[in-house]
Amino acid sequence: MMRCLNWFIVIFVLAVLANDLRGVNKPFKNRQHPDAIPNSHQPGEVDIAANLKYCVRQPTRLPGIVLDETDATLVGAWQYSTHTPPYVGYGYLHDQKSGKGEKKVIYRFKVNRSGEYEIRMSHCYNIRRSTNTLVSIEGPEVKRELRINQQTTPEINKLWRSLGNYTLNTKESYCITISNEGTEGKYVIADAFHILPVKVK
Numbered sequence: 504m505m506r507c508l509n510w511f512i513v514i515f516v517l518a519v520l521a522n523d524l525r526g527v528n529k530p531f532k533n534r535q536h537p538d539a540i541p542n543s544h545q546p547g548e549v550d551i552a553a554n555l556k557y558c559v560r561q562p563t564r565l566p567g568i569v570l571d572e573t574d575a576t577l578v579g580a581w582q583y584s585t586h587t588p589p590y591v592g593y594g595y596l597h598d599q600k601s602g603k604g605e606k607k608v609i610y611r612f613k614v615n616r617s618g619e620y621e622i623r624m625s626h627c628y629n630i631r632r633s634t635n636t637l638v639s640i641e642g643p644e645v646k647r648e649l650r651i652n653q654q655t656t657p658e659i660n661k662l663w664r665s666l667g668n669y670t671l672n673t674k675e676s677y678c679i680t681i682s683n684e685g686t687e688g689k690y691v692i693a694d695a696f697h698i699l700p701v702k703v704k
Contacts, residue, residue, distance in 0.1 A: 534573045535593050540582035542594060550587050550629070557589035557661045559625075559695075567620075567699040570610040570679070572596050579606030579683075581693065587627040589662045591695035595627060598683040598691040608693035610679040614671045616700070622679070623663040623697040626653050633686040638666065642677035645669055653692050668701055 535541075549555065562569040571592045572581075579602050585594040598606045614620065622640060626632075632653035639648045649666060657664040671677060683691040 533593055534571075535583060536573050536575070536577065536581075536596070538577045538581075539572070539596055540580060540599075542583040542585055544584060544586045546585075548586060552588075554588040554627075554661060559589075559591045559662065562591050562695060562697075565697065567697060568612060568614065570612055570696045570698070572608060572693055572695065574610060574612075575693070576609040576611075577607075578609065581606065581608065587629055589625075589660075590627055591625050591662070595625075595692055595694040597693070598686075600688070600690050602683070603687050604682075604684045606683045606691070608681045610696055612677055612679075612698065613675070614673055614677075614698065617672045617674075618670070619668050619701040620671050621668050621699045621701055622666045623659065623699065624651065624657075624666055625662050625694045625697070626651070626657065626664065626692040627694070628653055628656050630654055631690050633683070633689040633691045636686060636691050637682040637684050639680045639682070640666065640669065640677070641680070643672070643675045645671070645677065653690075663697060671698075 559565065562571055572595065573592065580599060581596040582599050583594050584597055596608065624638060634652045634654055635650040636653050637648065638651055651664065659665065679696055681691065681693045
């Protein structure tokens with residue numbers, strides 16, 4: 504009787520673990536934020552097909568830390584889209600050009616080693632995008648606000664825009680926030696951030 508009970512416990516634990524890992528093992532390119540409004544575009548429906556080659560489908564293969572929108576906390580209604588490549592992972596979020604000043608996407612992270620890091624932001628670009636998207640980077644001894652023109656092409660592989668270098672500490676928690684405050688009439692895009700250690704020359 505005890506042996507049967509032990510086997511039952513083992514099988515139950517394995518089943519729970521398998522269920523938990525199913526989401527982790529799901530291909531990154533198909534992962535989506537559960538709180539976001541689904542994409543309204545059909546697969547292959549894109550405005551500039553040539554930019555698909557700049558998409559990063561498996562961001563976990565990049566060095567450093569990649570924070571995709573799947574890792575973020577959403578405040579307000581954000582919708583998925585894949586219409587305007589390039590982007591990271593499955594696609595990107597937009598604020599539906601509504602609820603201005605009420606919507607945020609909040610990314611939280613820690614680093615494994617203290618030192619200097621470059622923070623990069625990914626976003627697709629066209630004339631319908633915000634020219635002054637508010638991005639704030641906050642943590643102990645770190646506080647900076649930037650206004651990003653998401654109509655212009657990011658300088659790194661047409662996908663990543665450098666937000667500068669920052670000294671980060673392993674003991675601390677950091678937060679990057681995208682807000683749609685002050686962006687009336689245009690779409691705010693939220694995709695990914697890349698935190699890269701700066702090599703000492």
